[in-house]
Amino acid sequence: MLETQIQDIVQNLYQVDATIELQETRKEFEGDLTLVVFPFVRAAKKRPEDVAEEIGADLVQAGAIVSYNVVKGFLNMVLDSNVFVNDFKAFALDANLNLPAPGSKGQYIVEYSSPNTNKPLHLGHIRNNLLGSSVSNILEADGVAVTKVQIINDRGIHICKSMLAWSEYGNGETPESTGLKGDHLVGKYYVKFDQVYKSEIQTLVEGGMSEDEAKKLAPSLVKAQEMLLKWEQGDEAVIDLWRTMNNWVYEGFNHTYKKLGVSFDKNYYESQTYVLGKDDVLKGLEDGVFYRKEDGSVWIDLEDEGLDHKLVLRRDGTSVYMTQDIGTAIQRFKDFDAKGMTYVVGNEQDYHFKVLFIILKRLGYTWAESLHHLSYGMVDLPSGKMKSREGTVVDADDLIDSMIQDAAAISKELGKLDNMPEEEQDQLFQTLGLGALKYFILKVDPKKRMLFNPAESIDFNGNTGPFIQYTYARIQSLQRKAPEGLTVNWTDLNPNEEEVVLMKALVQYPSMVEQAAKQLSPAVLANYTYDLVKKYNGFYQNNSILNAESDERIAFRLLLSKKVGEVIASSMNCLGIQVPNRM
Numbered sequence: 001m002l003e004t005q006i007q008d009i010v011q012n013l014y015q016v017d018a019t020i021e022l023q024e025t026r027k028e029f030e031g032d033l034t035l036v037v038f039p040f041v042r043a044a045k046k047r048p049e050d051v052a053e054e055i056g057a058d059l060v061q062a063g064a065i066v067s068y069n070v071v072k073g074f075l076n077m078v079l080d081s082n083v084f085v086n087d088f089k090a091f092a093l094d095a096n097l098n099l100p101a102p103g104s105k106g107q108y109i110v111e112y113s114s115p116n117t118n119k120p121l122h123l124g125h126i127r128n129n130l131l132g133s134s135v136s137n138i139l140e141a142d143g144v145a146v147t148k149v150q151i152i153n154d155r156g157i158h159i160c161k162s163m164l165a166w167s168e169y170g171n172g173e174t175p176e177s178t179g180l181k182g183d184h185l186v187g188k189y190y191v192k193f194d195q196v197y198k199s200e201i202q203t204l205v206e207g208g209m210s211e212d213e214a215k216k217l218a219p220s221l222v223k224a225q226e227m228l229l230k231w232e233q234g235d236e237a238v239i240d241l242w243r244t245m246n247n248w249v250y251e252g253f254n255h256t257y258k259k260l261g262v263s264f265d266k267n268y269y270e271s272q273t274y275v276l277g278k279d280d281v282l283k284g285l286e287d288g289v290f291y292r293k294e295d296g297s298v299w300i301d302l303e304d305e306g307l308d309h310k311l312v313l314r315r316d317g318t319s320v321y322m323t324q325d326i327g328t329a330i331q332r333f334k335d336f337d338a339k340g341m342t343y344v345v346g347n348e349q350d351y352h353f354k355v356l357f358i359i360l361k362r363l364g365y366t367w368a369e370s371l372h373h374l375s376y377g378m379v380d381l382p383s384g385k386m387k388s389r390e391g392t393v394v395d396a397d398d399l400i401d402s403m404i405q406d407a408a409a410i411s412k413e414l415g416k417l418d419n420m421p422e423e424e425q426d427q428l429f430q431t432l433g434l435g436a437l438k439y440f441i442l443k444v445d446p447k448k449r450m451l452f453n454p455a456e457s458i459d460f461n462g463n464t465g466p467f468i469q470y471t472y473a474r475i476q477s478l479q480r481k482a483p484e485g486l487t488v489n490w491t492d493l494n495p496n497e498e499e500v501v502l503m504k505a506l507v508q509y510p511s512m513v514e515q516a517a518k519q520l521s522p523a524v525l526a527n528y529t530y531d532l533v534k535k536y537n538g539f540y541q542n543n544s545i546l547n548a549e550s551d552e553r554i555a556f557r558l559l560l561s562k563k564v565g566e567v568i569a570s571s572m573n574c575l576g577i578q579v580p581n582r583m
Contacts, residue, residue, distance in 0.1 A: 005062060029076050052068075088506060099141055129260055150267055204217065259397070289363055298311070438577050
């Protein structure tokens with residue numbers, strides 16, 4: 001492999017053990033693959049251009065490349081087509097697409113979803129769940145054993161608001177009596193509380209009270225706070241209601257997770273984890289990690305990190321969210337022998353996780369060096385932002401159903417399903433609708449705020465899930481028509497330019513999976529797959545496959561097509577997207 005040859009040359013020239021990352025040469029420059037040499041410059045103690053020249057000259061001498069050119073710190077390499085043939089042959093003969101053995105890179109924890117039990121999942125949750133699930137799949141494809149976890153926020157004043165509203169206005173409604181999913185029913189009363197609360201504030205203000213005072217003294221809020229206190233004191237009636245309504249929500253969540261194809265290996269519940277972390281903070285206080293103020297509260301000084309002072313225990317000894325997160329992180333590494341963990345949480349929590357990771361490092365946990373926050377941007381709609389308290393969110397279930405209905409309407413309009421059984425059609429519509437939703441969200445860099453446009457996502461052309469799924473179905477149709485008994489003549493292959501382009505793209509798949517895993521970015525894999533599909537469609541339009549000039553050429557082009565299909569299926573599986581055999 002070229003990567004191995006470059007690795008040997010770099011080691012020989014500069015005594016550096018380095019991971020070699022190759023990328024396709026940009027169209028404006030001559031070359032097939034490009035090596036970025038900046039990682040070796042410090043060890044070489046030379047200019048980037050000189051380092052590139054040295055590596056290029058040695059590669060030509062070794063017969064690994066035909067020629068090269070240098071653009072600043074980039075070594076653009078021209079390869080003999082036989083290099084691609086040999087690399088592709090090795091790739092084609094590996095049933096696992098040259099990916100690492102499962103679990104060969106240790107164990108890792110990914111936390112995502114982590115909803116509140118006072119409302120159903122919405123579009124923002126969908127992005128979180130899709131990112132978390134996809135990152136887990138990508139890490140597993142890259143040889144990591146992944147444990148998927150979530151922390152369910154099942155306690156607190158926001159939960160009591162739904163409970164209080166149901167108690168006062170619910171008339172004993174249940175999911176069974178109303179036909180509503182449990183999370184929808186509970187969310188209905190969260191919205192009801194907000195409506196009543198705002199009305200009470202307005203009444204108090206009209207009676208002469210200041211708005212700030214009215215917000216604190218509104219009867220509904222006072223009652224919700226009293227209910228929270230009863231919960232904390234173990235009041236049997238309140239605990240029973242809490243369990244009942246939470247169970248309604250869990251059933252609703254599980255239904256949505258199943259539709260999304262999302263799952264978890266372990267759930268943590270805030271009602272259990274809120275007691276964690278206090279002992280760790282007190283131990284850290286003894287060790288000088290934290291300090292106590294005169295009022296008895298415990299803090300950490302982070303000014304040397306460019307941050308401020310952070311509260312970790314209130315003066316009455318009760319915990320804050322940071323305390324719980326410290327304790328929960330420690331508990332997880334006791335529960336699982338993991339080498340690291342990623343939290344999939346929106347970017348509004350950037351500061352929180354920066355502080356959390358510093359605290360865990362100062363407490364002496366070596367695994368804290370391998371904690372990551374996959375900070376993602378919010379999702380906007382063409383109509384604007386979502387507000388859950390006002391009931392104006394885009395409900396996850398409604399969005400999923402809408403996407404499936406749109407996929408059905410477009411598929412029927414294209415008129416290619418006449419001979420497909422109705423049950424198979426329904427499965428296809430679900431595959432296309434969810435594929436459109438997932439791909440549209442995952443193709444965007446997680447760090448970016450995004451605009452979700454359902455109409456764009458379901459398009460059967462362009463950078464969309466259905467476009468990629470259609471190409472996969474086309475390849476499966478081709479394979480069904482393929483004659484049997486043909487073999488590839490690897491010795492005298494002489495591939496044309498479009499065949500070489502496809503081979504180059506295919507053998508890059510393992511490195512693209514590795515790159516997506518390192519960056520914790522499904523977008524890397526999504527956009528690689530789209531580029532591969534574009535190249536295949538160009539090849540398909542310009543080259544006869546089943547009527548090629550010889551049996552050997554037919555066999556080779558069928559093999560190329562088959563491997564493109566396998567890579568599409570593998571990559572889309574990493575994104576949590578199914579691919580149809582027929583469309």
